[in-house]
Amino acid sequence: MSIIRAFCTRAPHAKLDLFFGNHDLQSIIFHKELSALAHAHLNLNVTHVLSAPPPNHHGPQGRLNADTLRKLLPINPQAHYLICGPGPMMDAAQTLLQNHPIPHDHIHTERFTPKPARPTSTAPPTGAIHTVRFSQQHRTLNVSDNQTLLEAGLAAGIDMPFSCAVGGCGACRVKLISGEITMAQHHCLTQDALDKNHCLACVSKPRGPVVIDL
Numbered sequence: 001m002s003i004i005r006a007f008c009t010r011a012p013h014a015k016l017d018l019f020f021g022n023h024d025l026q027s028i029i030f031h032k033e034l035s036a037l038a039h040a041h042l043n044l045n046v047t048h049v050l051s052a053p054p055p056n057h058h059g060p061q062g063r064l065n066a067d068t069l070r071k072l073l074p075i076n077p078q079a080h081y082l083i084c085g086p087g088p089m090m091d092a093a094q095t096l097l098q099n100h101p102i103p104h105d106h107i108h109t110e111r112f113t114p115k116p117a118r119p120t121s122t123a124p125p126t127g128a129i130h131t132v133r134f135s136q137q138h139r140t141l142n143v144s145d146n147q148t149l150l151e152a153g154l155a156a157g158i159d160m161p162f163s164c165a166v167g168g169c170g171a172c173r174v175k176l177i178s179g180e181i182t183m184a185q186h187h188c189l190t191q192d193a194l195d196k197n198h199c200l201a202c203v204s205k206p207r208g209p210v211v212i213d214l
């Protein structure tokens with residue numbers, strides 16, 4: 001947001017396109033300020049990509065993933081790209097840009113990585129493969145104990161909700177029906193949720209055969 005504010009006041013001849021992925025209108029931080037800045041500065045374009053849009057939303061719908069990025073992102077070797085958000089979205093954007101002749105030093109990323117795991121099991125990750133069953137989807141995946149449930153589900157095309165991807169928001173919460181996992185930081189889960197075997201798919205990794213409910 002501070003980059004956008006500075007851009008609007010100091011770079012009137014440049015152009016900035018913001019592609020902002022959110023769940024719905026209510027979850028857009030700085031929504032009013034962004035609208036006001038875009039209204040006042042014709043060189044700022046703001047595109048809201050909503051996964052649960054209201055009926056009157058005319059912008060792009062869905063998650064900001066490889067498909068939507070491919071349709072939306074202008075590819076320009078002169079441009080600079082600043083990427084920040086959930087890991088899978090960042091990976092998709094980086095892969096897309098790297099498949100075009102965009103100079104590496106034009107791709108800027110800001111990643112927030114999880115703190116070290118606080119395991120519910122003392123066994124360290126070994127790369128062992130475990131089955132993870134997504135009970136409502138009737139899908140069973142083979143997942144390494146180095147991989148999060150979210151990474152595995154998204155890679156297999158399962159439409160899993162998520163937002164921060166670092167254990168901070170609770171959007172990826174799933175219920176552990178059976179099995180053993182490790183879960184890194186889970187500060188956004190209440191004790192009640194933990195007692196009910198809820199876990200955060202973005203920071204949970206299997207330690208044996210696991211069954212979950214989305």
Ligand code: FES
Binds near residue numbers: 161162163201
């Ligand atoms: S996506 Fe935010 S806690 Fe998992």
